[in-house]
Amino acid sequence: MAVPINKEELQEAIISNYTKLKKELLTIAFEKTSINELEGHSKGTLMSINNLISYLVGWGELVIKWNEKKDNNEAVDFPETGYKWNELGKLAQKFYEDFKNDDFNSLIIKLDKTVETILLLIENKSNKELYDVTWYEKWTLGRMIQFNTSSAYLNGKNRIRKWKKAQNTKS
Template structure:
């Protein structure tokens, strides 16, 4: 799918990638979801399916937080308070830790809720707000949403497919 350049394309990218990802969850045995066997977000690390979902929830929640803070006229610490853009591996570890007590079912429910909240946020914005004005640095809000939602959803699906091949779960 091409990189979204307008509101409806962004909505479609998120919905389509989310559906594809959740379809990949369908035949994963629950006992494998907490095994650290997938390539991690930091170099030379491994993560579990649950960590991967925590990562997606974490980024989705950050997008919502950014919007809330900007809407209230408050400063936003990008990407997150205490982290710089060159520390995304550490931020991924934070997300894993934030949700470490949640099981697969709880994490998928949180991902569903977060994805729906992001889709509602997009629906509340105009195409001008999403793609025709700078929102952060040189980026539009639509681009920031895409970089932190639909793109990671697709990346997660690709990681899971690759892992499933090694487990012969296709």
């Protein structure tokens, strides 16, 4: 799917990529979800399925937080307070830690709610707000949402498929 250029395409990309990701997630045995076997978000690291979901929830919650702060004319620390853009591996570790006590099923529920909230956020914005004005540095709001939702869901689905393929080749 091409990079969304308007509100409808963004909504469609999120729904489509999340549906594909969730389909992959729901085929994983519960007992495998906490084992660190997936390629991690930092070079040379491994993560679990639960870490992957935590990462997606974490970024989704940041998108929501950024929007709430901007809507209230408050300053936003991008990407997150205490983290710089060149420290995204550390931020991923923070997300893993934030949700370490959640099991697979509760993480799926949190991710569903995060996606639902983001889709509602998009629904309540105009196409102009999403794509016709710069929102952060050179990026529009729609693009910032896309980076951290539909693109991340596609990346997550691909990581899971790669992991599943490796699982099938192990004897």
